[in-house]
Amino acid sequence: MIQFSRFCPGATIGLGLSLCLLTPASADEAPLPKLGPNAVPVTADAAYLREASAPDYWAFEAFVKPQFTTSACSIAAVTGALNGIRGLPGLAEDTVTTQPEMLDLVGNAEWKALSAEDGDGVTFAQLEEFTGAAVTAAGMEAYRVESYKPRTQDEATLTELRARLAANEISSADALLIYFNQGVVTGDWDGPHVSVIGAYDATADKVLILEVDQEWYIPYWTPVPVLLEAMLKPTSAEHGPLEGETGGLVHIVK
Template structure:
């Protein structure tokens, strides 16, 4: 059965009223279309500032950056970062028959259904302690003898300890630092937990280079150490489900 509209026909709006309404809405339309910078003020891309890497040894950058690849799903930042760190520590395979470990191959070698599920497209992502545990699992699966030590800051009083760890890590490429942080605090964009790899520490300017695995949106960028600490301390919001309240830190892979 068809249902017809029985309401009285509406009188058309007077031309002046319609014009005023359009003028009133124009500023809001312009505001909605205002371009947003790719990075906020606390992130400087390596494409705009690479002087430190040209003037300093920067052993971590040269050891790990060749192995940093885009995360293979939107939830696989932990897999991408752990794979890059372990590949960098192991170095390029000596024989032509040996492949460079890929992210899917790393997951297969680790044989963790939980890690695979959390990192699948649309997966929930990992918590900080899970990153610690999965890193240890990946090292064991690859037969590597390095140990894993977490650094979990609880407040601004940990700033000195953070700088000390970054300074020690910058000495050589024999160790690596995985970073679990709120990405939006640094980039000024997406507000959520993320994992990447520390690529360098510029002590003179007190800033770190983040080797981003979220390469659909970013390239490596510098950020001040106090901002990095704030990004590790900010709890994950409720919109991220099981990760709500999660805070970050560093996962130190060392001899």
């Protein structure tokens, strides 16, 4: 049985095709598990969410929706984060903002094109820029956008990353978006992706990622050192204009 390539968020190869090439599996190869050893689905490990207050998880999980195209992980993550910070609208006539509505509200033609089906997906710098534009367009004057882009895989960087995750875990008044190589965590395809940080268990040194790639995944935990590795791995040449991109955190802070 041949295992064909699957469509993936924010990935481009040749002619603008938004998909990533996986090595075909021959008949004598065992099928890959849904998640590799660096990711544990929340359904298999929910102890922290039962024992800790986990404010980010409870604020954002309900608002993080599937990306509406294979290239829309950035707008899906931004929309979920802003909806989570603002909470459920108070009036019956008010709707929860959708991804297309957020794109229309921001009015940035480039972001809309990059997020469309077969779009190129965004760079880290564009994620920071577009997140700031969305905060402004949503009328969230009390908020600003900051970024953290790690450079090295060492103890000093891990310490800094853990401190940022711990600070974010205190309340749901802010939100962390993560730009990372999804395959480092999931063990599947090799490509850039954006999602929302849902929780940080400091005792176990693991992070919960609220996936927007919900055709393929649900929220999963990964160790902090793996998360750092995923942010540092450069995007390969098959992803066209995103080649060489590394990731980091975009912080929506009050």
